[in-house]
Amino acid sequence: MKAIVVDDEPLTSEYIGWLLAQAGVDVIACCTEPKAALELIGRHRPDALFLDIEMPEMSGLTLAERANEGGYEGEIVFITAYPDYAIDAFRVNAQNYLLKPVLEEQMNAALERLDRRRDKRSSQSTAVHSGSRAFASFFGTFSLYLGDNPSPVRWPTAKCSELFAFMLLQGANREISKWVLIEALWKDKSAEKADVNLRSTVSRINRTLRGEGSDIALVSVKNGYRLDRSGVEIKADAFRMESCALDGSRIGADDFERVAAWTSRCERPFLEHFDGEWCERYRLQYGRYLTEVGRKLLGFCEESEYEPQKMLGLADMLLRHEPYVEPIRASALRLREKHEGRAQALAYYLDYAAMLSRELGTEPGEELRAIYRRWALLGQDDH
Known part of the structure; x- marks a missing residue:
């Protein structure tokens, strides 16, 4: 395991580094300046960060958030003299926190927990990851399925699910300003609070996807974010609906059964469980696409006299x-x-x-x- 230690007190930083080295950890650096530490984190990509929370230049919480935004994928352990910070630590998905003064037994126990977590994540990644496929369902509850896993991704918060759905609807590799995201998802928060919520949610999304063995991630660009699919093909019921609706061709006998089958699974409202104002535009847009696809299906059915009872059910669904x-x-x-x-x-x-x-x-x-x-x-x- 490779690690970087960051504490504004030189003696404490060196002491934590010594404890880690005694336990067999490869200590890349013991830093006293968070900004310098960020550069080292980006360059060396350590397996773990040991961060003091109470630092005057930049708190350990902020340092962890910025590291996550920059694509850091390793573990985070906070070191603090105040146990009240424990809840804040979980905001950036820290896996542990240690109270000062840190004893050798406490450090060894923390490292054992990190090792168990890394082994578990590695096995999950091997079991779940199956290459470059994903499917998103927007009608009803938004769900993301990765590879061959029959169960959807379990997001840690509803905002994680909502933010990922929003980014996915913006199109491949499009850069979205953080202010656009804040206006859509945190309109009721102050600018400072909204910014913290956004960065924290991005961090949680990326950590969740990594835990699922996926290379998909939200990456920081300029003053916003971009959904990096990393070669993963993300299919979706919404994209399929849009493509069929905007295709000028008619539905024929060869594709009727297939289109009718997935259209019938779009009965529930688009983004049903999100209440943000931004959803309304997409509900109207994809509602029109659903209607257009339904018209194509019903037109074929009337011409071919195909199963009128089944198509009557489809017509009634569309009219709802x-x-x-x-x-x-x-x-x-x-x-x-x-x-x-x-x-x-x-x-x-x-x-x-x-x-x-x-x-x-x-x-x-x-x-x-x-x-x-x-x-x-x-x-x-x-x-």
Whole structure:
């Protein structure tokens, strides 16, 4: 194990380094200046950092956050004279903290815990990581699946999940200003508090992904962040929906079953459990994409007379999302007539007309009215 020690008191820094060396740790440096330590961390990438929290130039907490932002992937142990800092230590995912004066037995116990954690993470990485694949689900609860793992990533906080979803929707390798991120996710916080929350959340995201054996990471760029996929192909139900909706071609027999299957899994609202204002734009956007894909599917179904009952269920699902899309309402009306009979279809039309009158003060469009009139006249001729 390689380590760097940072403490503004030279004697304490050297003492901690001595304890580590006695335990067989390769001590790269014992620093008294946090800024110099940051440079060494970036250059040597040690396995562990031993940081004093109470330093005048830069606290150990801030130093740890900046190291994480710079891509540091190792362990962090804080050294403090005040046990109250323990909670703050966990904010930056420190794996341990030691109280001054540090005794040899305490240091050895801390190193044993670090070794166990490193071994566990290594085995998890080998078991979970399966190359360059990931899948994200945006409809319903946002979930990220890595490799062949059937279980989604377990984010430490809801903000981690939300921030990662936001970055993923921005597009590959796009640099996003920290102020854009703060406005979207921490609008109610002061600038200082929001900045701390952002950096802490980025750190937690990266540590979570590393623990899952993934090379995906949020990297600091200029005055913001970029989602670095590191060659990992991230597929998503949202991206699939967008591509199909914007593709000018029609859905044919060869791809109908596949598209119908994944469309039916998009019934739940987009980003269902996030309440940020930023989500509304994407809910509208991907709601329109869902509607367009649904129109393509229903158009093929009506032409080919493919399983009207199944497609009627799809039409009803789409109308729960967008109840006033009349082309889909017309498809649902025709499908209902084929599967349930004309009387049921006419009743369905009248229910819709009543809803429009009650909620919007309007009436169905010309296409729907024409269908109704034709069927109503046919019903009169039957008598």
